[in-house]
Amino acid sequence: MAALMLWCSAVVALSALACGMSKHQRDIFTAQISAQNSRRFEIAGWVVLLLSALVMIYFKGASVGLSEWLGCITFAALAVGLLLTYHPKKLLQANVIVTVVFGLLLIVTLI
Amino acid sequence: MRVDGKNEGPRQSMSWLHTWTSLLLGWLLYAVFLTGTLSFFQNEITVWMKPELHQSVNSTSQQQQLGYALQYLQQNGQPAESWNIRFANERQPAIMLNIRKPGEGRRRGGEIYLDAQTGQEIKARETRGGGFLYRFHFELYGMPRIWGRWIVGIATLFMFVAIISGIITHKKIFKDFFTFRPAKGQRSWLDAHNATAVFALPFHIMITFSGLLLLMFMFMPWAMNSHYGSGQNFYQMLNEPVTKTPEQARLLAEQKQKEAVEEGRGNRAGGRRGEAEQVAPVLAAAPMVNLVALSHYVQQSWEDNPIASIRVNKPNTVEADVQFNATRTTTLLDRESIPSMKFNAVTGQLIDEAKPVNSTSKAIYTLVTWLHMAHGVDSVLRWLLFLSGILGTMMVASGLILWVVKRIPDVQKLGYKPFGHRLVEVLNITAITGLPIACAAYFIANRFIPAQLAERSPLEINVFFIAWLLCLIHAAIRAHRPAWLEQLALAAVLFLFMPILNFLTGGQALWMSIYHGQWMIASFDLVCIILGLIFIYSYYKLKRYQGLAVKQKKQPKAQAVQEQA
Numbered sequence: 158m159a160a161l162m163l164w165c166s167a168v169v170a171l172s173a174l175a176c177g178m179s180k181h182q183r184d185i186f187t188a189q190i191s192a193q194n195s196r197r198f199e200i201a202g203w204v205v206l207l208l209s210a211l212v213m214i215y216f217k218g219a220s221v222g223l224s225e226w227l228g229c230i231t232f233a234a235l236a237v238g239l240l241l242t243y244h245p246k247k248l249l250q251a252n253v254i255v256t257v258v259f260g261l262l263l264i265v266t267l268i
Numbered sequence: 269m270r271v272d273g274k275n276e277g278p279r280q281s282m283s284w285l286h287t288w289t290s291l292l293l294g295w296l297l298y299a300v301f302l303t304g305t306l307s308f309f310q311n312e313i314t315v316w317m318k319p320e321l322h323q324s325v326n327s328t329s330q331q332q333q334l335g336y337a338l339q340y341l342q343q344n345g346q347p348a349e350s351w352n353i354r355f356a357n358e359r360q361p362a363i364m365l366n367i368r369k370p371g372e373g374r375r376r377g378g379e380i381y382l383d384a385q386t387g388q389e390i391k392a393r394e395t396r397g398g399g400f401l402y403r404f405h406f407e408l409y410g411m412p413r414i415w416g417r418w419i420v421g422i423a424t425l426f427m428f429v430a431i432i433s434g435i436i437t438h439k440k441i442f443k444d445f446f447t448f449r450p451a452k453g454q455r456s457w458l459d460a461h462n463a464t465a466v467f468a469l470p471f472h473i474m475i476t477f478s479g480l481l482l483l484m485f486m487f488m489p490w491a492m493n494s495h496y497g498s499g500q501n502f503y504q505m506l507n508e509p510v511t512k513t514p515e516q517a518r519l520l521a522e523q524k525q526k527e528a529v530e531e532g533r534g535n536r537a538g539g540r541r542g543e544a545e546q547v548a549p550v551l552a553a554a555p556m557v558n559l560v561a562l563s564h565y566v567q568q569s570w571e572d573n574p575i576a577s578i579r580v581n582k583p584n585t586v587e588a589d590v591q592f593n594a595t596r597t598t599t600l601l602d603r604e605s606i607p608s609m610k611f612n613a614v615t616g617q618l619i620d621e622a623k624p625v626n627s628t629s630k631a632i633y634t635l636v637t638w639l640h641m642a643h644g645v646d647s648v649l650r651w652l653l654f655l656s657g658i659l660g661t662m663m664v665a666s667g668l669i670l671w672v673v674k675r676i677p678d679v680q681k682l683g684y685k686p687f688g689h690r691l692v693e694v695l696n697i698t699a700i701t702g703l704p705i706a707c708a709a710y711f712i713a714n715r716f717i718p719a720q721l722a723e724r725s726p727l728e729i730n731v732f733f734i735a736w737l738l739c740l741i742h743a744a745i746r747a748h749r750p751a752w753l754e755q756l757a758l759a760a761v762l763f764l765f766m767p768i769l770n771f772l773t774g775g776q777a778l779w780m781s782i783y784h785g786q787w788m789i790a791s792f793d794l795v796c797i798i799l800g801l802i803f804i805y806s807y808y809k810l811k812r813y814q815g816l817a818v819k820q821k822k823q824p825k826a827q828a829v830q831e832q833a
Contacts, residue, residue, distance in 0.1 A: 160648040175446050220600035220635055221649065227470045228652030231659070234445070234467045242448040 158262060159216070160229060165259035166209045167226075167233030172252050173202035175237060184245035206230070282433040290430045291671055291692065293423045295699040298664040300420055302703055304405035304475075305657030308642050308650055309791075310398030311359045316792040317714045318392040322776035324363075324383040325784045326356035330567065330575060331560050333363050336387030338559060340380070341365065341583070351580040356384035357595065358647060359788050363387075393719040400729055401707070406479075409729070417486055424479040431472055434465060441466045457670040464663035471656035472663070478636035506630065507603070509622035516622040551585035557616035559590060566592045566609055573607060580613060588613035597644035601631040606644045665700045672696060694743045694751075701755035702739030704799070708762035709735035715773040752810055760803035766796035 175181045177198035182190045190198075213222035240248055290297075306313065315321055337353045345351055345367045352366040363382040381390040396403075403409075408416035435441065441462050448459045465472065485492060485499035492502040511517040559578070567575055576595040582588050594607040603624065610619040637643075642650045672693055679689055713731035717724050743751045770793055771777035781790040 160652075171446075178446075180443075181446065218599045221598070221645070224600065224639060224645075225649055225652065228649065228656060231467045231471065231656055232652075235463070235659075238446040238448055238463055238467070241446045242450060 158266060160225060162259055162262045162266070163209055163213065163226065163229045164233050165255045165262070166205055167230045168236055168255045169252055169259075170202045170205035170209070171230070171233050171237045172248055173198045173205065175241060175248070177202060181241060181245070184241065185248050279436060279439065283437045286430055286433040286437045287671065289426045289433075290667055293426045294664055294668045294671075295695050296419070296423045297427055298661065298668065298699045299703055300405050300423065301657065301661040301664055302707075303401040305654060305661055306707070307398065307402040307405055308654040308657060310402045312398070312788045312792055313401065314395070314397030314399065315360060315788050316770070316775065317395045317397040317711065318381075319715070319770070319773065319775035320390050320392045320719070321362045321381055322774075322781070322786070322789055324356065324361045324381070324385060324390060325786065326361050326384045327784075328356075328384055330355050331564055333382075333384055333387075334560050334563050334578070336382055336384075337363055337365055339387065340382060340389065341367070341580075346584065348583055349581070351583055353578045353580075355575060355577070357574065357576065361786055361788060362390060393714075394722075394725055395714055395728060396725045397714075400710075400725075400732075406483075409733070414486070417483055421480070421483045421487060424476055424483070428476045428480065431465075431469075431476060435469075454670065454673045457666055457673050461663060461666040461670055464659045464666060468656045468659040468663070471653070472660055474636055474639055475657075475660065478640035481633060482637055482640065507624040510625045511622040513620065515620055519619065520622050551582060551587055553584055554586045554588065554614045556580075556584060556588055556590075556613045557611075559613070562590070562611060562616060563592065569609075570594050570607055583613070586614060589619060595644075596646050597638075600635045600638045600644070602626050603630065603634045668692075668696050668700065693748050694740070697743035697748075697751050697755060698736070698740040701752070701759050701803075702736055702743065704759050704803075705739055705755060705762060706732050706736035708759065708766065711766060712762070712769060715769055715775075749810075753807060756803050756807040756810065760800050760807060762800075763796045763803060764800035766800075767793035 176185055176190075177195045179195065182195070210223065210226050213226045216222065217225065237248075240251055244251075333355050334353065341348075341351050341353075345365070347370055349368040349370045349372065352368075354360065354364040356363050361384065363384055365380040365382065366378060367380070379392075381392055382388065383390055406417060406420050407413050408419060444459070444462065445466065448463055449455050480487070485502075489499055492499045496502040496505055509516075509520060511520055559580070563575060563578065573594045573596050575592050577593045579591045579593070580588065581590075589610060590613040591608060591610045597605045599605050603626070610621055611617060612619055638645070639653070642653050645653075672689070675689060679685055685693075710728055710732040713728045717727050717731075721727070739755060742755065746754065767778050770789075771780075776784070776786060776789050778790060778793045781787075781793070
């Protein structure tokens with residue numbers, strides 16, 4: 158469960174990073190993205206990644222937590238990479254779904 | 269490094285290094301990666317290959333299981349030097365016992381299985397199971413163990429070289445992090461090679477580096493030998509317990525004295541251990557405390573970390589002690605981090621033993637080697653490691669294919685296939701699809717060779733290698749494309765057949781194993797189905813592929829790619 162939540166947040170973070178990369182923006186968006194917004198995407202991506210790492214370290218310890226974190230990022234990157242290849246326009250929709258799944262899992266865990 | 273003596277930059281020389289060292293060892297590395305990845309689940313593979321165990325459903329409490337185990341051991345396990353009890357858990361459906369008789373050294377095998385529900389003994393067939401794949405991944409087979417280790421070790425070293433030179437060669441991997449351009453021939457293979465390499469880069473570095481560390485006593489024995497006498501002594505010194513309290517010091521001194529006495533006895537008997545043990549005094553018998561109650565107490569203090577195993581030394585004597593070991597660790601940085609507790613089995617008193625101290629270098633060694641062996645990790649991390657291993661296997665495979673694809677234009681220009689090119693093609697097929705077919709043949713042989721047959725495990729292994737050899741012959745006599753298609757089809761059929769075979773030959777059917785929550789059995793069948801589907805997908809992908817249509821237009825682009833690569 159925790160791993161799935163971690164994967165969800167990694168997908169969102171990596172999607173944001175991809176949105177900040179000029180070579181993918183053409184595929185993802187219909188409108189032009191300003192340099193300032195690109196920067197914002199990039200920062201948001203790194204912040205989410207960093208936060209998820211901190212949460213993992215807090216709950217599972219540095220060694221186990223970061224190992225799981227790296228493992229989840231691997232497969233989140235794979236998912237984002239495949240999505241950008243075959244359905245770049247659906248990246249935003251996918252992120253909405255992933256966020257909802259994350260929210261549901263969070264609620265289930267907290268209950 | 270260029271024969272024509274032209275100047276080249278560091279990146280180009282790295283590219284040369286990366287291409288040729290990888291090709292030379294690619295097939296071996298593929299085999300190591302594939303069998304190594306399967307070894308993350310070697311327990312599960314062994315369980316699948318012992319279908320007799322599938323009837324044991326793990327639904328009883330550990331206290332109940334311990335009761336069964338002790339009942340069996342008190343009846344059949346005496347006298348003993350030690351008992352080892354492993355509970356049924358998420359990776360093993362039955363209770364597993366080991367009895368070490370007095371005078372026996374450490375040894376493998378001789379497991380006794382008990383049904384977790386009824387406590388009845390289960391006689392499982394004799395097989396190496398997942399252990400064969402595990403051993404193969406670092407010792408190969410059919411040659412002295414030490415040779416196999418050297419060969420795999422050297423390949424690991426080159427893998428490490430390939431990773432580092434690969435990062436430098438493919439300079440755009442981080443810029444192209446999410447980039448995959450499908451259906452573009454060479455470009456796509458390069459992208460796939462990069463993606464599988466970069467996404468799992470931390471895993472690749474960890475697994476290769478720790479692979480080297482695990483064999484370091486063999487590669488670089490000089491420092492250990494000259495300072496400590498031998499590698500064994502070095503490890504012993506490193507893990508020498510350090511006392512913290514007077515009580516611990518007293519215990520340690522006592523233990524050392526005992527060891528010295530035993531050693532002295534062994535020497536007097538001229539090294540013949542059998543005789544030495546006969547001289548050993550028989551310890552007075554003494555009843556043990558209620559171990560079931562003790563295990564209940566231990567479990568309470570460990571909360572959700574279940575007891576994995578219990579070891580009883582010198583059971584039913586005045587010197588009896590019992591050690592409880594937990595399943596998981598909380599940190600991978602300390603060798604002593606998996607919780608364990610030791611009690612005097614006669615009085616029930618906790619024994620506070622001195623433990624080795626940690627250090628930074630030990631912590632690094634423990635971190636990478638435990639990750640390599642998935643030691644003490646939970647199922648989530650185990651699956652992540654397994655999946656990363658699959659990515660690694662795909663990385664090696666895509667690299668090997670890339671070598672061939674990249675040289676197709678040259679071969680076409682030449683008008684005939686040079687021997688070297690043909691050789692690489694044949695060996696690629698033999699490795700990439702041949703090895704999974706050989707593994708499937710190994711699993712099938714396990715179910716078709718009669719369970720009662722003596723010496724049946726070497727037969728299973730023979731089937732593995734014969735199947736692999738047949739794949740080589742098939743790839744050599746068939747043309748390139750049909751050879752790929754036929755082997756992919758065969759692999760797909762074999763893996764999809766596995767769950768059916770399982771329930772036809774005495775295993776727990778997939779729906780039943782899921783119903784009983786026996787995921788160690790169900791996941792084997794499910795992974796086989798997924799592998800089968802992947803092979804079918806690859807088959808159709810290749811079948812539909814008609815080659816790159818426009819050759820003229822491709823030429824300048826291919827050159828550009830070569831310069832980048």
